[in-house]
Amino acid sequence: MSARVLMVQGCTSDAGKSTLVAALCRWLRRRGVAVAPFKPQNMALNSAVTEDGGEIGRAQAVQAQACGLAPHTDFNPVLLKPSSDTGAQVIVHGRAVAQLDARTYHDYKRIARDAVLASHARLCERFEAVIVEGAGSPAEINLRANDIANMGYAEAVDCPVILVADIDRGGVFAHLVGTLALLSPSERARVRGFVINRFRGDIALLQPGLEWLERETGKPVLGVLPYLQGLHLEAEDALPESSDKHGASLRVVVPVLPRISNHTDLDALRAHPQVEVIFVGPNGTPPPCDLIVLPGSKATRADLAWLRANGWEEAISRHLRYGGKLLGICGGLQMLGRAVHDPHGIEGESGTSAGFALLDLETTLEPEKQLRNVAGRLALDDAPMRGYEIHCGTSVGAALSSPSNRRDDGRVDGAMSDDRQIIGTYVHGIFDHPDALAALLRWAGLRDAQRVDIHALRDASIERIADAINAHLDCDALLRILDREDACEV
Template sequence: MKTLMVQGTTSDAGKSTLVAGLCRVAVRKGIKVAPFKPQNMALNSAVTPCGGEIGRAQALQAVAANVPLSVDFNPILLKPNTDTGAQVIVHGKALSNMEAGKYHDYKAVAMDAVIESHQRLAKQFEYCMVEGAGSPAEINLRANDIANMGFACKISCPVIIIADIDKGGVFAHLVGTLALLSEEEQALVKGFVINRFRGDIGLLQSGLDWLEDYTGKPVLGVLPYLHDLALDAEDAITVANRTENVSLRVAVLLLPHISNHTDFDSLRLNPNVDLKYVRHGERIGQVDLIIIPGSKNVINDLAFLRSESWDKEINQHLRYQGKVLGICGGLQMLGTDIVDPLHIESTTESTAGLNLAEFSTQLSETKQLTNVSGECLLGDVRVDIYGYEIHCGVTSGPALSRPFLEFSNHPLGTSFDGFISDDNLIAGTYLHGLFDNPIASSTILKWASHGSFEYQGFDLDAHREEQLDKLADMCEQHLDIEKIFALDV
């Protein structure tokens, strides 16, 4: 198996996007390709068929490569739950919570897991397209590195460095990054890609010539700024709407530890929905539906919600017959209390919930990771719904006697999920991705409007395929694809 690694001068330089584009190009060339990221840090994750957990970017890249999700695509996943600590997930399963210092010492062990996954992929694929993390020039993180040059040197693979010209200082970024690498690492760098260029490429040519002459490395292409490219974002939350004929207003509370915000991409892209994220210091205002999203630290995020007085606004919203939906951690917040005796997510052992439904949640060591399907029970007619579960809470209480959905063949034998309040104003579910199915999304949006409107759900899967093909077209047009795929050490 050939391996090529894409590293960036900064976070958000375009590593994830370039790897996704190259994966789709490889498919067009008839190459069986695997995406790979040795170590990822993100709160957005996806569930593999075997019940493991990987970063959302690798899930998108797997779609681009037309292959099923695998835990080997992202052997180490870090999910931050505090400013200095994170849950460490190895080969799809949560190992423990670690502070940054402790994890730094653990990296030598983590590298073994990374190499094990890469070796397994080598038996199944012709090509491995690897994404680095952040920048390889972070001096304080270079010891025992497994995410960037530490991995590249370990397996001796060629490296492309990508930089975002839209941030400014692109030549300083590329030259500075290269200069901070060791001679061995510099030798692995086989070229540069410049991302998000606007304007006349002829005006950039003198800079490209200088860069090649100064570094001795080729520029393998300049990708244009794709203004309307919309792909699953792993970290940054995209706030731009695609509103054309707005008839429904939806507010998502932007919690400090919000997880799986991609749940709302299909709403954001639906031209009939005005989706807004309510940030620190902002009021919710007049909307039809308030969504409390998932959270990696439910107790602390609930305290944040209260500190913003959003709980008071939610109660006022309900008095005016507005609708409220809680997803995963948001579901847990709607109950009477949340208990964390083992300190799974925080140092607080228990807290009162919003008391909008009669149930209690206890966090446990066992995380539920499942891809599921069933029927949504919100409307008068049952409709198919599918999605995935990522949670370590066990919720029980009388309110669950009127469930949000009924499962079909749940892997763990569970029959029902979530709840719908007796007054039909509040609902909650553990299901992520519930808006991605256009029919189920239409049902939920109709419920949110008290049945006043018929909505057409947005087909996110079809849109994602269109965007990946558009990205691959741009890669083929603006990159030296033949040279890139022929790179070797």
């Protein structure tokens, strides 16, 4: 089998590439096509554990759901997880292989290219179609050398490209025309059409601009997608806005750590109609709340220092004195202990940082990352739970004798304080199972919590965006592009 391949590139980050790829995947699946998602290179701190025991970007896990597939490392062969403004952990085929700064990684891309092309070849053997997501913008000319994320990949595998732009941020025609202008002639020829995303208003007022765009570029506008409110799709990396539900029955506050990771853990809370989630950034004052969640972190010791510098140690102490609940997830769990040791310099300079000492445990960061999907039951109400672990730390201490959950495989995880006011866990996605969500909300003070199933909400959102493909894009033209029937000289 040799798959048909179509690549979606964007004029900017957050133009809607991830969403459009998920929509196209579900649209093709509805037509009976065996389709898979692919993102050659991703930079994100939101990741998922795959069926083959590796790690990929969470957006590709959502796209896999759109295809009816379990996540696999071939869907995202190169993942970069930033650990500082200039460095990142490099993950290839699901496994961490190096910690590189930006300049060194630029040279490493020659090696990463082999991993990308190997995954591409395997997917083309297994599936009838592969829908590929670019990264950032193909017009980032400073990154063109050894590119594996956008046109470098498209040229290597000889696939057509559609270009998506976000009209909601303004300047959509400049984005599209400017992006084309910065491409080489062969790259420009690969662009088979445009999709304009997040439009609100009267389409008739946009029509003169669409006609001009087609005349100016010689490229068709494949359609204009409306701004779809209320989608429950996991973010690639951008932090969502606070849920802004004034009058909600329960308030949750989350510090926006500089290296916050897997903030998608909070999606089920944000989707809950009775819960208000407030993200508090640098120099922000945490408002009174029922629950504070310390999220995951890619740099636990550095983020601990940031929390102290921003007054969170005092804020947490005050919150607990007034009877509030506290939950730490992964790096947040480690912060709740007495100390975090990093003897190997896994997350930066080697050394030890004092934790908040709210749970009797200590954590040592180790070179080998622990990756596993998990299922089991919470200590709270014996509620079923599911999720995944991605961490380098191993925790030990008396607090672990009162675990927060027990796994179906016999393992135990996390800790719960004797007064049940504080819970820590290594499980990402701890809120995703509707029964676990209800139990945790009851613990936090919401007695009559409505049932919310975030997985079902995500699938309903995928259905909505696939419906938008049918309603607003030229589906016949999409099929011709995918089948290469519109092929032009490249």
